[in-house]
Amino acid sequence: MRIVINRNADTPIYLQIKNRLREMIFSDVLPAGTILPPERSLAKSLEVNRSTVIKAYQELKADGLVDSHVGKGTIVLSQAKQAALPDGYINPLPWYQLFTETIAGSNDNIIGDIMAITGGDDLISFAGGIPAPSLYPVEIMREIQADLYRKTSREMFLHSPVEGHYPLRESISYLLRQRQIAASAKDTVILSGSQQGLDFAARIFIRPGDTVLVEEPTFFGAIQIFRSAGARVIGVPIDQDGLRTDVLEALLVRHRPKFIYTLPTFQNPSGVTLSLERRYQLLNLAYQYQLPVLEDDPYGELYYDSAPVPPLKALDRHGYVIYLSTFSKSLFLGLRVGWITAPPQVLAKFAHLKQMTDLHVNTPAQFLLDAFIRRGDYDNHIALLRQEYAGRRDRMLEALGKYKVPGTSWNKPLGGYYVWCRLPDNIVRHKLVANAGKRRVVFLPGEAFYPDGTQGDTHVRLNYTFVNPDQIEPGIKHFMQAVRETATDRDLENEHNIKPLV
Template identity: 30%
Template sequence: MFDPYVSIQLQRDHPLPLYQQLYLQIKNTILSGQLENGQKLPPIRGLASRLGVNTVTVVQAFRCLEREGLVIARVGKGTFVSYPAEAAQTISASPGTAVPPEFTPDVPDNWQVPVPPEAVNFATLTPDAELFPVDDFQSIINQVLNRDRGEAFGYQESQGYYPLRCSVAAYLSQRGINYDAEAIQVISGAQQGIDIIARSLIVPGDRIFTESPTYTGALASFRSRGAQIQAIPLQADGIDLEALEKQLRIHHPKLMYVMTNFQNPTGICYSPQKQAALLDICRRWNVVLIEDDSFTELSYDGRERRALKEQDEDDRVIYIKSFSKILMPGLRLAFMLAPRHLLPQLMAAKHIADISTSGLLQRAFDLYLRQGLWKTHLDYMKKCYLERYRHILESMRRSFPPGVTFQEPEGGLCIWVQGRPGLSSNRLYEACLANQAVIAPGSHFYPDNSDSSFFRLSFAALSAQDISQGIPIIARQLKMSPNPGIDPRQRYSPLL
């Protein structure tokens, strides 16, 4: 007779407590259909004895299952599966949806560093407030208030204001991404989108593949759900496919997170060949991709870049697109396209997170798109940032000492710099901060927070004058530094 508990293995050296390991393994057994609805679970004492743990461990695991609605405890009779087989098959066909009730998230204490008032801030990706289209947006908001009156301040449906979703669908179709409004989920910024995915699809112990280096906010969201991060190195034209396939032979990830155009922090763009190859690999290994797209439109070389989602023939890419990063970050406005079978889970998580994104801002941005103001502002931003991009590159070429190298990304808002071999960018960060310049050291962007000779410079918030003032400060610290060695024990959380 088949014993569904024979495969349970608890590891005392695992980062998850024993009861969480047991909870997850029994849950998977239920969702896979190995335990049928109404089937009785083993007695607590008997299972504890069999697994070599105390009874409290089993009690805690059973409570997690009960709170999630997977089992029901009947006094004097035992604990029974209370999950229909058809529901189990639906859930098991897609990533998991729950986190153990007692799970304590591992969230960084501080994502920011103090920035002195007079310091030149090369660390932030927040755009220069002088570039915000305040007058246009004020006019748009007044139009919305005159038209909609009090309705503009009510809750919208959690999926988002329907006319805005239609406008977004029309905008996407111009880029070759053809989805109707029903497939679009409005979210309060790209970070919320990543967090919603993590909350609804990741359970402790799941493995997530990411580029290395990658966006710190994504790493923090995945870690907050107890995920194990597997870093895949980047090459000049995108992720290292050989390293990816090597890891896929060892681990099967729940999700894979990528930024294919003007990647943060490196500025790398995937080549068309690498995009196609990545999709093919994920298709063969049945991997769900998260594509984070914030900067594709900020191209300075006149070339149009394609998103993975545009080529997603079998609906396996969760596509997150931020508008507020380029428009006005405080708007917290973005949207998400997800595979149809995952959308209900993500919509439910969005509702739990904040019910709905601001109705006033959704209505305003809908008009902003319909009246063509987004394109006008985007063209203006590209012109302004092209000038700053050229200026920072010129300043770096003129000021940085030999042995310091960087690639010209041809778009986006940041430049990834490599110091001399053995340089500690953590210590360089401290030296620059003491001299009124702020950089983002590379340790912030690697899953293990390891120190390196890499650091990120952003020109998002800086004028040409700021750049001319700040780059020589960094250059002096690079020249004055006695090539300090990397200290692997140091951990930093600098400004995003």
């Protein structure tokens, strides 16, 4: 076996050995069945390290040209001689050119970015939308899990129907009745979080160029997914009673939207709730203009004073409302289980997409949630959350009042996760983020919540559920200090020095 090594070449020695052996295999100098020399002796004859020969043989093996067995050595395989990789330069694939326009152009990963910044031990995070980990009913889940292993074992790991584990659909029907929605188990399809419901709605209804209405501000994930389906996303303004139905009709006439997406109860990010009269006005407009209503209700159960007005789905008697909800805000984000309740024609399309895209939701999670609800643990847990989160909300409101900087204002949310805080005029967002970051406080700038992105510097969203309650006051103090620092120099001083121009 003649192998010449060029010790001055750029090609590493192991690759020179490998390439020469490959040539000999392809040219039948080393036919199938040939046993290559033991690594140690080839290394000796070539005056290289044994590890260099080992690496060359490994490469040949990875290429499928040889095989090795302990005790038998390294053998040339029979199919090898016809296999050949080109020797010339191979162009790398121009991936970007191959992507569709929407995919090539979209790079934002805002939710991922937010979740990434909720960690860090010394960080005080008002950024996420995550339930309080200290309240997770881990011990109960452990009990249920042990019980499931005893009682159901294999079933828990089998596939579930596309529409979801039927007992869980029954349990959800119980939860819906508590929200005044009359829906049987068959009216619901289990999804991988309500976010998957937004994606499916986009795929079912949106053709590129279609218009979709949303509240302004609204959940950024919805803007992102509707836009990525090619929709024009138009905002409807809100006030303290929620979506402004008086503005809505003109928008319906002008844009003929495919549907309206709304978070009527404890809205994200504003915290406001659509009043009962506006709920009826919205439904009446929907009936009049044949407009599907996509209602997202992740927060409705988490009220801190009295129960909110019923969901749109409960008030709608004509099948215009598609209702989404989730266990992500009431239990754990990590389970990824939500659901849709909708008229049968729409439900069939959701089930079809579920089957086609990822078959069904993780079965063990469905068993776990079903047992948790049936045992009454869910009701108890919600009662606990109402009490705990009310306390956290109050602490945040109190701290905001205590450290208030001129020009800031905020609402008092009656439920849900967020305080929507108005900033002094003309604050520069990235400076505020940086100044707060220096004090180890993070939050969500308002920009992401506006479809047109122009009102980004007016508000920030502050979450009070995730952070340790004792950190709320120091966190808000630092936040307000950052606001003051960012606003000083400019606006706060100007505020007292404004002179009339004429």
